[in-house]
Amino acid sequence: MNTLLEINNVTYTYHTKNGETTAIENLKFNVKDKEFVSIVGPSGCGKTTILSIISGLISPTRGQTLLNGKKIEKPCDNIGYMLQKDQLFPWRTIEKNVFLPLEIKKVKDENAKNYGRELLIKYGLKDFLKSYPDELSGGMRQRVALIRTLVSKPDLLLLDEPFSALDSKTRLSVSNDVYKIIRAENKTAILVTHDISEAISMSDRVIVLTERPSKVKNEHVISLSGSSPINKRENPEFSKWFEILYKELDANEK
Amino acid sequence: MKNNNYSIEHALFIKKQKRETLIVNAFRLGVFFAIFFLWELLVNIGVLDGFITSYPSKIAITVYELFKSGELLTHIGITLYETLLGFFISVSLGYITALILWWSERLRRVFEPYIVVLNSLPKIALGPVIIVWFGSGEKAIIAMAVLISVIVCVLSMLGAFLETDKDKILLLKSMGASKFTIMTKLVIPGSKEAFVNMLKIALGMAWIGSIMGEYLVSKAGLGYLIVYGSQVFKLDLVMASTVVLLLLSGAMYYLVTLLEKLLIKNKKYG
Numbered sequence: 001m002n003t004l005l006e007i008n009n010v011t012y013t014y015h016t017k018n019g020e021t022t023a024i025e026n027l028k029f030n031v032k033d034k035e036f037v038s039i040v041g042p043s044g045c046g047k048t049t050i051l052s053i054i055s056g057l058i059s060p061t062r063g064q065t066l067l068n069g070k071k072i073e074k075p076c077d078n079i080g081y082m083l084q085k086d087q088l089f090p091w092r093t094i095e096k097n098v099f100l101p102l103e104i105k106k107v108k109d110e111n112a113k114n115y116g117r118e119l120l121i122k123y124g125l126k127d128f129l130k131s132y133p134d135e136l137s138g139g140m141r142q143r144v145a146l147i148r149t150l151v152s153k154p155d156l157l158l159l160d161e162p163f164s165a166l167d168s169k170t171r172l173s174v175s176n177d178v179y180k181i182i183r184a185e186n187k188t189a190i191l192v193t194h195d196i197s198e199a200i201s202m203s204d205r206v207i208v209l210t211e212r213p214s215k216v217k218n219e220h221v222i223s224l225s226g227s228s229p230i231n232k233r234e235n236p237e238f239s240k241w242f243e244i245l246y247k248e249l250d251a252n253e254k
Numbered sequence: 255m256k257n258n259n260y261s262i263e264h265a266l267f268i269k270k271q272k273r274e275t276l277i278v279n280a281f282r283l284g285v286f287f288a289i290f291f292l293w294e295l296l297v298n299i300g301v302l303d304g305f306i307t308s309y310p311s312k313i314a315i316t317v318y319e320l321f322k323s324g325e326l327l328t329h330i331g332i333t334l335y336e337t338l339l340g341f342f343i344s345v346s347l348g349y350i351t352a353l354i355l356w357w358s359e360r361l362r363r364v365f366e367p368y369i370v371v372l373n374s375l376p377k378i379a380l381g382p383v384i385i386v387w388f389g390s391g392e393k394a395i396i397a398m399a400v401l402i403s404v405i406v407c408v409l410s411m412l413g414a415f416l417e418t419d420k421d422k423i424l425l426l427k428s429m430g431a432s433k434f435t436i437m438t439k440l441v442i443p444g445s446k447e448a449f450v451n452m453l454k455i456a457l458g459m460a461w462i463g464s465i466m467g468e469y470l471v472s473k474a475g476l477g478y479l480i481v482y483g484s485q486v487f488k489l490d491l492v493m494a495s496t497v498v499l500l501l502l503s504g505a506m507y508y509l510v511t512l513l514e515k516l517l518i519k520n521k522k523y524g
Contacts (some may be wrong), residue, residue: 074430103439
């Protein structure tokens, strides 16, 4: 498999009136095409900062990020960003929310819109095309948010704790849905989370970060059999992985 | 989820609600008539001096006479014209200024103290200056209305613009949106409710401005009638003009609430 994303010795320092903080230091990892990678780390270790850098929203202080061998300098079409809350616009219908990235990128093509509609229909939102976000459940809204990310056909999806705003039961089923959609649409994804079981059950590889300034502490290739995150959770190996990662993160906290 | 087979309990609940609304409406009307009846009665039996307080039947006759002579409509027309023009100028000026200040943080920081000071200044103190600058006519009155309402428009809209969800801005940026796109797709549609609220406040302020303006300088208008009436001790005229003013401002406020329904009809909040 080809390497899609390269993070080369990235350092990021942010400045406030009261001083400067190095959030990330010499961070280095790669993501292969069609891979699902999770990044876990202690809270406040700069996970969101990493996604902001990859998405091109902020530039690293040192080092560089390459997507398909090209340097990422500003937000581009090849990357889709999904945030903690669904961030659907309440005054837009579901359909119009999904078309938002197309409007921003001034895509006039009807095919692109039809693709968005197809995705909505395919993933069980057929009856809600003309509804408003507040008529949908939290899980459905998050599905719409994912489809909004997919509609511009990005190569790489960045998921910033996309399930943290949901209650625990919905959380399981939504992470299951999101996983299935990402697999079915053949996408590469980076998931940032503080939930170890979420990371194990969803990803091919888990990257563990150190405390701030964060760098890669360890990487684990997870090969759990099972067709979905919920299935994988039932695998006996799951608890083994959980223990390993839990200990690694726990050592961090001290 | 319409369900036409309501339970008996639900029918009872609806009935109770309707009854409650009916009672409230009945009391509203009751209070209205009670005040007027008492007013009329107290003047009639000599407790109140009708010359100083006027009384409902006299007020009604005065309004009718003013209407018949054609004077009433002229005065209403002039005051409405001043108020509406002042209102539209301050709303557009305020909205655009707020957008500019949202756009540029530097400008915002530069002008912040000026806006704060202007906001706390009792604008009516500038009345004499305005008369000198704009003359003693409609222009001065419209300027007064604008002066009183524009700052509030700027402040309330700017507040709403700045409250735009940071994560939504981040989302649009990650899609590659320019600042202008963020403004048109998010900041402006996201502040619709604040816009309607601003219209309501600005309308009230414009009324204050135009009537105060008419108190200071004018030869016509409802504010003029009120001042004139008090100067020649025709309290009937004062009361009649006040009642007309009350009805007019109420009607205009109602128009704004209609606009609110029109603007926010497809936006539902849970």
